[in-house]
Amino acid sequence: MDIPVEHLRTLAAAVDAGTLDRAAARLGVTPSAVSQRIRVIEQRVGRVVLRRTKPVTVTTAGEPLVRLARQIDVLEHEARAALGDDDGPAHVPLAVNADSLITWFLPALAAVTDQRGVTFELHREDQERTAQLLAAGTVMAAxxxxxxxxxxxxxxxLxxxxxxxxxxxxxxxxWFRGGVERAGLEAAPRVDFDRHDSLQSAFARRHGARREPPRHIISASAEFAQAITLGLGWGMLLPGQFEAGVADGSLTILAGDTVDVPLYWQRWNLSSDLLDTVTDAVRRIAAESPVLT
Known part of the structure; x- marks a missing residue:
């Protein structure tokens, strides 16, 4: 498979821009040139690599090609830096769940910027869905x-x-005067981070619930915790978010069992000093964090 690098970069630009017209503007070429380059890729791989939707989306066949385009950019940037050709700071897109972002993740990025010139683009997504961004080539690590x-x-x-x-x-x-029981869990309002949040439902199912209760959707970590402390509903909180309220009597722990979510750091399998530096910082800060057990 012989695909010109500029064609791979055009595919990645189309995914980033969302439309062929915007990709053309970014690349300084005509929309027809963008379309032609993508058709050439599809002819050479024998499969559709880009869905012409609004916005355009990469297909399963196109995902490794987008990832390849971004990997080439990383390696080219590091080669230029090694040769003394200052190409500006490296750009690193990452995916991270909201709770990690608000608790322990940002100090890891600060540690990286202390060592080298780099800019980060963070995609906040549920921990069960960040890997999808990695597979699509949208991010380098997650x-x-x-x-x-x-x-x-x-x-x-981690x-x-x-x-x-x-x-x-x-x-x-x-709602839970007799303890955490099925009837209360199926009736009491709860707070979910987003429509994909499964933490509260996992806890409820463990305690016998079979039907979904009324749900508040609050997609911001600090406000999510605040909603629970204000009494909008019950929800799952991290260490550091509820102990003071339990101590002063305003909050109560509904049950002694917890829901543990294992986290992993996934990154491109690429020989890259930049990715190694980011990985080392993330793993070190995670190991030091009291939020992670």
Missing amino acids: VTSQRDPVAGCIASP GRMRYTAVATRAFADR
């Missing part, structure tokens, strides 16, 4: 709950995030 490596990647464990079911004392007295 914090994910997926243990098995994405194709072309390597994975290493630790476990431990979540505890918490509600205000008044909320618990209203």
Whole structure:
């Protein structure tokens, strides 16, 4: 398979831009040139690599090609730097779940910027879905709950995030007066981070619930915790988010069992000093974090 590098970069630009017209503007070529380059790729691989939707999306066949384009950019940047050709700071797109982002992840990135010129682009996504961005070539590495490596990647464990079911004392007295039982869990409002959040439902199923209760959707970590402390519903919180409230009596732990979410760091299986530096910082900060067990 012989595909010109500029064609691979055109495919990646189309995915980033969302339309062929915007990709053309970024590349300084005509939309027809962009379309022609992508057709050449599809002819050479014998498969469709880009869905002409709005926005355009990469197909399963196109994902490794987008990843290849980005890997070439990384290696080219490092080669230029080694030759003394200052090409500006490297750009590193990463995917991370919201709770890691708000608790331990950012210090790892700060440690990297102390060592070298680099800019980061963070894609915040649920830990069960960050690996999809890695597979699509959107990011170079990801914090994910997926243990098995994405194709072309390597994975290493980071630790476990431990979540505890918490509600205000008044909320618990209203909905769980007899303890955490099926009827209360199926009726009491709960707080979910987004529509894909499965933490609360996993806890509820463990305690016998079979039907979904009313749900508040609050997709911001700090506000998610605040909603629980204000009594909008019950939810799963991390260490550091509820202990003070339990101590002063405003919050209560609904049950002694927790939901543990293992996290892994997945990155491209690429010989790259830049990715090695990011990986070392992420693993070190994760090992030092009290949030991860």
